[in-house]
Amino acid sequence: MNRIQRLSYWLSIATSVVMVIIPALIVMQLWQVPPRPDTAAQLFPGMAVAEAITQNQIWAAIALGLPTLCAMLWTLFQMRRLFGTYRSGDVLTQLSACLTLRIGLGMIALTGLKLLTGMAQSVVLSWAAPAGQRALAVALSNGEVGFLLAAGLLTVIGWAMREAAVVAEDHRGFI
């Protein structure tokens, strides 16, 4: 087993663990801090939460986070598939190129969704406040900018790998 296969084996396991842990942590948090008007500020740290927030608004804010969670799990699933492909020795193939591209696009979508989710949640959480005190928060941290750049890089690498896979496939036809 070469180093690509060895590392991919461990990364595949790590990705699987993360895919289980993330939803489990969310469920655990909701279990420990049940969504109620008096716990809303705890559930959404760093966000302006109206004092008169309703239960439905809290559930709406939580539901707004679901697309981001789904995008994250989908991206992690593509990563696990890619590590599985590398583990079996298929490095320069159309499949591995396609999965790399999907991971890059997934990460871009994730950044966009996180931004939009944050904006939507800030509106929902502050909607019960009097007019003039409602909030629309738009936040993009340094970490997220770096994440977006890495996502763009991975997308470009996926495209480049597609071309490399075509050449490699052609090369395999020569003896």
Place this chain on the structure above:
Amino acid sequence: MQIVVRLDVMLARRKMRSRELAAEVGITEQNISLLKSGKVKGIRFETLARICEVLDCQPGDILEASPTPPS
């Protein structure tokens, strides 16, 4: 025009099996079979040189250009 591979003819003349040729040349028996059946995209000069060395022949003894039959 198509390139026809006459490797099986040369193997028969030299009374050699594909397995032996593969071992001498340093490629897999599967690749020799693919070459014999003409199902390869191409052959490297290095591989061709080794085959000619082992079979004591010229490239023209193995490869022949013939008109493509009408479909």
